Amino acid sequence: MSDRPPTLHDVARHAGVSTATVSRVLNGGPVRPGTARLVRDVVKRLGYVPNQVARGLVTGRSMVVGVLVPDLVGPLNAAIARGVEDVLEAHGMHAVIVTDHRDVVREAKRIETLVARRVDGLVLIGSELDDPTLTDVTATTPVVHVGAERAPSDERFPEVRIDNQAGIEKALARLAELGHRRIAHLAGPRRDGRERHDAIRQLAPRYELALAHVVDTDFSEEAGRDAGATLLRHRDFTAVLCANDRSAAGFYQAARDEGLNLPDDLTVVGFDDLPWSAYLDPPLTTLRQPGRDMGRLAAERLLHPEASDAWRGVRTLVPNLVARESMAPPPT
Amino acid sequence: MSDRPPTLHDVARHAGVSTATVSRVLNGGPVRPGTARLVRDVVKRLGYVPNQVARGLVTGRSMVVGVLVPDLVGPLNAAIARGVEDVLEAHGMHAVIVTDHRDVVREAKRIETLVARRVDGLVLIGSELDDPTLTDVTATTPVVHVGAERAPSDERFPEVRIDNQAGIEKALARLAELGHRRIAHLAGPRRDGRERHDAIRQLAPRYELALAHVVDTDFSEEAGRDAGATLLRHRDFTAVLCANDRSAAGFYQAARDEGLNLPDDLTVVGFDDLPWSAYLDPPLTTLRQPGRDMGRLAAERLLHPEASDAWRGVRTLVPNLVARESMAPPPT
DNA sequence: CTGTTAGCGCATTCAT
DNA sequence: ATGAATGCGCTAACAG
Numbered sequence: 001m002s003d004r005p006p007t008l009h010d011v012a013r014h015a016g017v018s019t020a021t022v023s024r025v026l027n028g029g030p031v032r033p034g035t036a037r038l039v040r041d042v043v044k045r046l047g048y049v050p051n052q053v054a055r056g057l058v059t060g061r062s063m064v065v066g067v068l069v070p071d072l073v074g075p076l077n078a079a080i081a082r083g084v085e086d087v088l089e090a091h092g093m094h095a096v097i098v099t100d101h102r103d104v105v106r107e108a109k110r111i112e113t114l115v116a117r118r119v120d121g122l123v124l125i126g127s128e129l130d131d132p133t134l135t136d137v138t139a140t141t142p143v144v145h146v147g148a149e150r151a152p153s154d155e156r157f158p159e160v161r162i163d164n165q166a167g168i169e170k171a172l173a174r175l176a177e178l179g180h181r182r183i184a185h186l187a188g189p190r191r192d193g194r195e196r197h198d199a200i201r202q203l204a205p206r207y208e209l210a211l212a213h214v215v216d217t218d219f220s221e222e223a224g225r226d227a228g229a230t231l232l233r234h235r236d237f238t239a240v241l242c243a244n245d246r247s248a249a250g251f252y253q254a255a256r257d258e259g260l261n262l263p264d265d266l267t268v269v270g271f272d273d274l275p276w277s278a279y280l281d282p283p284l285t286t287l288r289q290p291g292r293d294m295g296r297l298a299a300e301r302l303l304h305p306e307a308s309d310a311w312r313g314v315r316t317l318v319p320n321l322v323a324r325e326s327m328a329p330p331p332t
Numbered sequence: 333m334s335d336r337p338p339t340l341h342d343v344a345r346h347a348g349v350s351t352a353t354v355s356r357v358l359n360g361g362p363v364r365p366g367t368a369r370l371v372r373d374v375v376k377r378l379g380y381v382p383n384q385v386a387r388g389l390v391t392g393r394s395m396v397v398g399v400l401v402p403d404l405v406g407p408l409n410a411a412i413a414r415g416v417e418d419v420l421e422a423h424g425m426h427a428v429i430v431t432d433h434r435d436v437v438r439e440a441k442r443i444e445t446l447v448a449r450r451v452d453g454l455v456l457i458g459s460e461l462d463d464p465t466l467t468d469v470t471a472t473t474p475v476v477h478v479g480a481e482r483a484p485s486d487e488r489f490p491e492v493r494i495d496n497q498a499g500i501e502k503a504l505a506r507l508a509e510l511g512h513r514r515i516a517h518l519a520g521p522r523r524d525g526r527e528r529h530d531a532i533r534q535l536a537p538r539y540e541l542a543l544a545h546v547v548d549t550d551f552s553e554e555a556g557r558d559a560g561a562t563l564l565r566h567r568d569f570t571a572v573l574c575a576n577d578r579s580a581a582g583f584y585q586a587a588r589d590e591g592l593n594l595p596d597d598l599t600v601v602g603f604d605d606l607p608w609s610a611y612l613d614p615p616l617t618t619l620r621q622p623g624r625d626m627g628r629l630a631a632e633r634l635l636h637p638e639a640s641d642a643w644r645g646v647r648t649l650v651p652n653l654v655a656r657e658s659m660a661p662p663p664t
Numbered sequence: 665c666t667g668t669t670a671g672c673g674c675a676t677t678c679a680t
Numbered sequence: 681a682t683g684a685a686t687g688c689g690c691t692a693a694c695a696g
Contacts, residue, residue, distance in 0.1 A: 005471050007673055018683045023675055032681060047471065052448040053394070054673035056385045058688050064449075072410030072429070073607065081404055085431065094445055096428040097404070099417065113426055116384040117396075139337050139379065221611045249611040256613055275405065279553045279581040281588055281613050339689055350667045355691060362665060386689035389672045668695075677686080 006046040015042040026050060056118060064094045065121040065302060066114035070102045075274050076291045077125055080146055083295020084123050091303060093120070104128045111137050121302040123295070124148065126190075131157065142305070144298045149191050151314075159314045160298045164192060167287040167319035168199035171241060171269050174321060176207035178329045180239045180267065184213040186227050186251060188243025193219070196243055196271065212237040217247045224250025232258045238330035239267035245277045245286055252280060263328035273322050283324035290317055338378040347374040358382060388450060396426045397453040397634060398446035402434045407606050408623045409457055412478055415627020416455050423635060425452070436460045443469050453634040455627070456480065458522075463489065474637070476630045481523050483646075491646045492630045496524060499619040499651035500531035503573060503601050506653060508539035510661045512571045512599065516545040518559050518583060520575025525551070528575055528603065544569040549579045556582025564590045570662035571599035577609045577618055584612060595660035605654050615656035622649055 012019040015038055023029070025036045026043075042048075056062045067084055069077045085095045098114065100107040107129060114122060115138060122143045127134070131154040134143065145152055145159035152159055175183060183204065187197045197214065204211050215231050217223035224247030231240065232254060242248035248270035252262065260266055262282050270277060270286035277284040294317055300307065301315070344351040347370055356363045357371045374380075388394045399416055401409045417427045430446065432439040439461060446454060447470060454475045459466070463486040466475065477484055477491035484491055507515060515536065519529045529546065536543050547563050549555035556579030563572065564586060574580035580602035584594065592598055594614050602609060605620035626649055632639065633647070 003472070008675095009673075019674075020676080020684080021682060024682085027675075030681060035681080047468065049444060049448050049471070051389075051450065051673055052445070053385055053388045053450050054688090055675075056688095057383075057389055057673080057690090058675050060688075062385070072404055072413055073407045075405045078404030081431070082433075094430070094442075096430060098426070098428060099413070101414075110426075112381060113384070116381050118383065118385050136379065139381065140335070221608055225611070246608065249608050252613065253611050253615075276553055276578065276581050276608060279557070279585050281584065283585075341689075351690075352668080352692085353666060356666085359691080364665060367666085383689055386672090387691075389674090389689080390691045392672075666696085670693085672690090674688090678684090680683080
C-alpha cells in the first residue's frame, strides 16, 4: 500500500533501457519509435509519474507561479486568480494560490516559502509590502502586482490596477446628467478607498456636484449599514457613492431602516459588481472591475516581460458603469 | 540582478565550515554556539533561503498539503480552505490552493500535478472523481474529502460533510411550529441538492408539511429567479425552502417582480449563510454551514490519522438554523 | 561538536 | 539512437 512510488530508474529497469532513454521519451528527445512505445507501456503499467521535485531541482524551473491573495472571500480576488490561471494553463504551467489574510508579516513569510519552493513567478494581489522588503524577499523571482497597496516605484515591480479615478468620473458624469447636485460618499480603506475618495473630491466640482458628506467604512456590509445610519441623519443629498458593493449592501439596510424608498428617495452606486449585486433590491448600479482581465494581463506580463505590447510601471484598466435600478433622477 | 541564488555551499564556504554544519544550524542539530552565530550571520548577509525543492527531494516531505477547490467564488469554499490553513499553520505546514472549475478531467490532472510535486496530503473539496480513479491518481498520498460529490466507499478516503438531512429537519420543524402547512422547494443540483431535496420529501410528512412544488435550479441567483417566477404561478404554499442562499437571492427578485411582500406573504429559507445573506431584504433565514470547522476537521484527520478522537468513513456536521426576518407565520 | 560521503530522482552532457 | 557519468542543493549517516 504505502510502498515508494516508482522512479525513473524503476521504469528503465523494467523496460531494459537506461534512465536517459526513459527521460528522453518523456521529454521528447531523439528515440527509436519502438523503444518509445515500449517505455511508454512500462510507464503506464507502473503508473509512473515523474517526480516534479527532482525535475525542478535539475531544471531550475518549477512551472508554477504563486498567486498571493489577501483572502478568498470576495469574488474579485477569485476572478483575478482565474485570469492568471487562464494564461498559465495556456503555457502548460500551474497556479498555486496562497492566502495571507491581510497581514504584512504573514505576507512576507508566504512569499518566502513560495520563493524557497522556487516558483517561476509571483502574482501579488493587494500586496502591502514596500519595495525594499519585497526586493529582499523575492530575490531573483519575477513579480507582478495586481492592485498593490503601496504604489511600487521600483522598476522591478510592474503593476496592473483599476483606474479608480476614471471609474468614479463615469459615475459622477452620469449622476450629474440625471440632475443630481449634492452627493454623499461611503469611503473605504486602503489605497482603493483613498483613490476613490480623492477622485470624488477632485472631480465632483467639475460636474457641479457638491460632496455633502463622507463617512468611513472598512468595506464590509456591517460598516456600510452603520455608516449609512450615520449618513442618513442628514438628508441634504440625493445620491450616495459607496466605496464598494458590500458596503452598498449594508447601506441598503440602513436605508430600509429609515423607511427610504430606493431609488426614488435616494440613488445608490457601488463599486466592484459582485455576482449578487444585480440581485439586491433594487439591483445595484455599480462600477465593474474586470478582475479576470486584470489577472490575465498580470500573468502575460510575468511570462513575457519583453512582449511586443510590453508595458512598464503601472498598467491601468477602466471599470465600466453597470447601470441598474438603484440609480434614478433625484426626487423633485 | 539575475544571478543564481546563494546555496548551502556558498554559505559554508563564506563561513569557513562544511555544508553539514550549516545544515545543522538551520535544522537544529548539535553545533557550538559560536559557529552557529557565525553561520547565521553569513546566512543573513547572503540572504540565503534554503531551497525547499532540494530539501524535499532528500527528506521526501514537502510540508505542504494541496487543497483542491471547485472554484473560488463562493465564500464557503474559502471558509473551508481557511479552516485547513488554521491547522496546517499550527503544524508549520502550508496549504496551496488549486482550482478545478468543476471539470472531472481537470480535477484528475490537478491532483496528478499535486502528487507529482509530492504534497504531503490532499484535501479534496466537492470532488467528482470516483474511488478507482482517485486511487489511481493519488498513489500513496493521503486524502481527505470535504463534501465529496460521490460518496466514497473506499476506506482510504475519509470524508467530512454537512448533514443536510439534519439541517433540513431543523427548518421544517420551525416552519411547522410557525403554522405552515404547504411548502415549495427550489431544488439544487449535485449531491447536496439531492440530499436536501430528498430530506424534504422524506421529512415533510413527519411535520405535517405538504411539499406542493419543486423546481430545479443550478444554485445560481439567475436560476433562483427563473425558478421563482415559475413557482409563483401557483400560490398554494406559504413557505419556500431554497437549496442555497444564492438561489434564494434570485427568488427574492422573482417575488418582488410579483409584488409579493416578504415575509408577510411568503416565508423564504436558504442554505449556507453567506456573508451578505443577512443584508438581503428581508434578511434571510438560512442554515449555516460551518465551513471553517469542516476544513479544520479535515486537516486534523489528514495530519493525525490515528488520533485519539479518530474517525473513519464519513464525519458529519450539523448546520445551524439562523433565524432572520425572512421567516414568519403564514398569512392568515 | 564537526567534516566526509553518499544519495534523493531526474535532465543532460559526452561518449559510443 | 542509446548508455554512462555528472550534478542540481540538500540531509543523513558515518567517522573523527
